[in-house]
Amino acid sequence: MAGRTLATRRAGFDAALLLVLPAALFMLLLFVYPFLYGLWLSFEPKEGGWLANYRHFFTSTRLWPTIGTTLSLAVPATLINVFAALPIAYRMRRPSRFRRTLTALLVVPITLGTVLIAEGMLTYFGPRGWLSQFLQAAHLYDGAIRLTHNYWGVLISLVVSGFPFAFLLILSYVTGIDPVLARAASTLGANSSAQFRYIYLPLLAPGIAMCFCLAFVQAFSVFPSAVLLGAPAGPTRVISIAAYEAAFEQYDYSLASAIAMIMGFVQLAIVAFVLSLRGWFYKGPVGGGKG
Amino acid sequence: MKHDFNELRLDRVTRRFAGHGGQAFNALDEMTLTVRRGEFIALLGPSGCGKSTALNCIAGLLALSGGTIHLDDVRIDTLPPERRGFGMVFQNYALFPHMSVAKNVGFGLKMRGVPGSEIASRVMQALSLVQLTGQEHKLPGQLSGGQQQRVAIARAIVIEPPLILMDEPLSNLDAKLRLETRSEIRRIHRELGRATIYVTHDQDEALSLADRIVVMKDGVVQQIGTPEAVYAEPANLHVARFMGYRNVMELPVAGERDGRVVLRAGDSELCGVRKLPLDGGRAMVAIRPEEITLAGSANDVNVITGRVDNVEYGGRDSLVEVVTRDGTRLHVRASGRFEPGAEVFVRVPPERVLVYPREAH
Numbered sequence: 001m002a003g004r005t006l007a008t009r010r011a012g013f014d015a016a017l018l019l020v021l022p023a024a025l026f027m028l029l030l031f032v033y034p035f036l037y038g039l040w041l042s043f044e045p046k047e048g049g050w051l052a053n054y055r056h057f058f059t060s061t062r063l064w065p066t067i068g069t070t071l072s073l074a075v076p077a078t079l080i081n082v083f084a085a086l087p088i089a090y091r092m093r094r095p096s097r098f099r100r101t102l103t104a105l106l107v108v109p110i111t112l113g114t115v116l117i118a119e120g121m122l123t124y125f126g127p128r129g130w131l132s133q134f135l136q137a138a139h140l141y142d143g144a145i146r147l148t149h150n151y152w153g154v155l156i157s158l159v160v161s162g163f164p165f166a167f168l169l170i171l172s173y174v175t176g177i178d179p180v181l182a183r184a185a186s187t188l189g190a191n192s193s194a195q196f197r198y199i200y201l202p203l204l205a206p207g208i209a210m211c212f213c214l215a216f217v218q219a220f221s222v223f224p225s226a227v228l229l230g231a232p233a234g235p236t237r238v239i240s241i242a243a244y245e246a247a248f249e250q251y252d253y254s255l256a257s258a259i260a261m262i263m264g265f266v267q268l269a270i271v272a273f274v275l276s277l278r279g280w281f282y283k284g285p286v287g288g289g290k291g
Numbered sequence: 292m293k294h295d296f297n298e299l300r301l302d303r304v305t306r307r308f309a310g311h312g313g314q315a316f317n318a319l320d321e322m323t324l325t326v327r328r329g330e331f332i333a334l335l336g337p338s339g340c341g342k343s344t345a346l347n348c349i350a351g352l353l354a355l356s357g358g359t360i361h362l363d364d365v366r367i368d369t370l371p372p373e374r375r376g377f378g379m380v381f382q383n384y385a386l387f388p389h390m391s392v393a394k395n396v397g398f399g400l401k402m403r404g405v406p407g408s409e410i411a412s413r414v415m416q417a418l419s420l421v422q423l424t425g426q427e428h429k430l431p432g433q434l435s436g437g438q439q440q441r442v443a444i445a446r447a448i449v450i451e452p453p454l455i456l457m458d459e460p461l462s463n464l465d466a467k468l469r470l471e472t473r474s475e476i477r478r479i480h481r482e483l484g485r486a487t488i489y490v491t492h493d494q495d496e497a498l499s500l501a502d503r504i505v506v507m508k509d510g511v512v513q514q515i516g517t518p519e520a521v522y523a524e525p526a527n528l529h530v531a532r533f534m535g536y537r538n539v540m541e542l543p544v545a546g547e548r549d550g551r552v553v554l555r556a557g558d559s560e561l562c563g564v565r566k567l568p569l570d571g572g573r574a575m576v577a578i579r580p581e582e583i584t585l586a587g588s589a590n591d592v593n594v595i596t597g598r599v600d601n602v603e604y605g606g607r608d609s610l611v612e613v614v615t616r617d618g619t620r621l622h623v624r625a626s627g628r629f630e631p632g633a634e635v636f637v638r639v640p641p642e643r644v645l646v647y648p649r650e651a652h
Binding site: 178180181183184185186187188189190191194198199202203281282284285286 | 350351352371372373375376377378379381383385386387388389398399402403430432446447450456
């Protein structure tokens with residue numbers, strides 16, 4: 001009986017699939033349509049041919065360098081987040097009360113949002129902020145501390161908001177690996193660093209790549225902190241600021257759409273590159289045999 | 292790391308765990324055991340008896356709460372597992388899923404800095420020993436359960452460890468494979484002559500594989516002996532139950548005759564061997580179903596009259612349940628045909644009736 005039910009279900013149409021319809025509709029209305037509309041809009045410039053916006057972007061020195069500016073923030077921030085999260089998550093792979101507490105603490109910056117983090121950082125890292133006052137009072141450093149309204153302010157804010165995300169994601173990958181594998185390796189003579197190198201790292205690689213992609217996309221679309229904590233006129237004029245100015249200062253929606261498309265394309269290219277690296281790694285289950 | 296040894300000595304090895312409600316309990320309580328070179332030791336007991344805890348303590352995967360472990364004159368319980376150099380086979384195989392069979396088997400050699408060409412030849416040797424030649428490029432996920440467990444065995448023996456530890460290696464296999472792999476383990480042990488400690492809850496496995504069996508319960512060693520000794524002369528009622536003495540009953544003691552204990556069983560008498568000093572007027576009797584025979588008449592020693600209640604056909608013989616006049620249920624293994632309801636006389640040789648004191652509750 002059971003076999004037949006299974007067979008029929010596999011061959012026929014499963015009515016439960018209909019449950020994805022509302023979500024599919026939602027995606028279509030709120031994501032696919034605006035995307036296609038934006039794409040179409042980007043080829044309808046105010047003046048010039050259908051590629052005029054793109055030509056303008058790549059010839060204007062106010063526009064094309066924003067790609068580099070954004071990458072110079074997003075790539076280091078992502079690397080810091082992922083590769084700082086990895087050893088900490090690895091150290092915390094065994095369940096403990098400490099792990100629960102830290103996990104709960106790390107969720108807080110995620111829920112606060114970038115604007116609140118920026119507010120806090122302005123107070124703390126600013127020229128008259130607590131950090132500067134403390135260092136001067138303790139006579140550790142007397143010079144001016146410039147950690148806001150420049151590149152470093154934005155980078156720190158990207159780490160503060162992005163690290164917990166990367167950490168929690170990697171922690172879930174690390175704890176998904178059967179600890180008996182490490183024990184087996186240890187009985188075969190692998191010390192702690194060899195266990196990490198030969199067992200954990202290869203099994204984590206696909207997860208790290210995925211985490212890198214998600215953290216990168218998050219950092220690449222930086223906007224509030226680049227404005228609030230950076231120097232939006234110069235060193236931290238990221239691509240989203242360029243798009244914002246085009247749309248809401250020049251009222252050129254068509255150019256703004258083109259910038260958004262370029263932004264999406266750069267993200268896609270990086271993500272595709274990183275995910276293609278996953279082909280080099282083992283992608284199967286991470287258990288050691290029968291459970 | 293030594294390649295061979297004369298004695299592995301466990302001296303009052305204890306491991307405490309925090310139990311429910313913060314109450315600490317001894318998962319392993321003062322275990323003392325000496326394993327000699329080349330010996331096959333089975334740690335036998337029900338789940339939760341501390342046998343796996345003992346194995347993990349020897350492997351170095353669990354720290355001791357008390358006691359010491361010596362390999363000859365070297366104290367090893369303070370060493371991490373990677374410096375003890377024992378080969379271990381895990382219940383769920385614990386193969387590295389991202390490495391080929393050859394890489395899995397060669398891992399321990401690589402960690403020891405053995406040159407690549409030697410690794411290759413020793414891996415091939417180990418794989419041929421477990422009869423897996425030709426599978427070296429597959430990933431563990433592409434092998435069957437039995438093959439995976441043989442890879443795990445090859446991985447543990449290729450490093451030529453002084454001691455091989457096996458944690459219920461057959462319990463994830465189906466019945467047929469279990470028997471095959473069991474013979475395989477016996478054959479490999481004979482060929483390599485390496486001391487092996489084998490954890491199991493299956494008395495058949497322990498009896499068929501081990502040179503000596505350590506029976507455990509609640510973290511405490513109950514008996515250490517050869518399979519013959521543990522099978523025929525269980526040290527206490529718990530060991531008897533575990534070794535297949537299915538008929539365990541409490542009977543009043545009537546007295547002693549010719550060095551034998553006499554017990555009252557309904558309106559007949561039962562003579563038996565006292566295994567431990569008795570206290571009080573009642574005692575526990577343990578009889579194995581195989582040891583009970585059907586008698587022609589009631590006129591003999593140790594014959595009890597009963598009625599066939601249930602028959603389970605088992606091929607070569609049947610498991611017959613006989614209910615005696617006072618309502619005691621006896622399990623008897625016998626060949627022939629039995630009809631439920633028929634009256635039978637069952638007989639047990641007095642030397643196979645084991646008498647133990649009543650258990651404290």
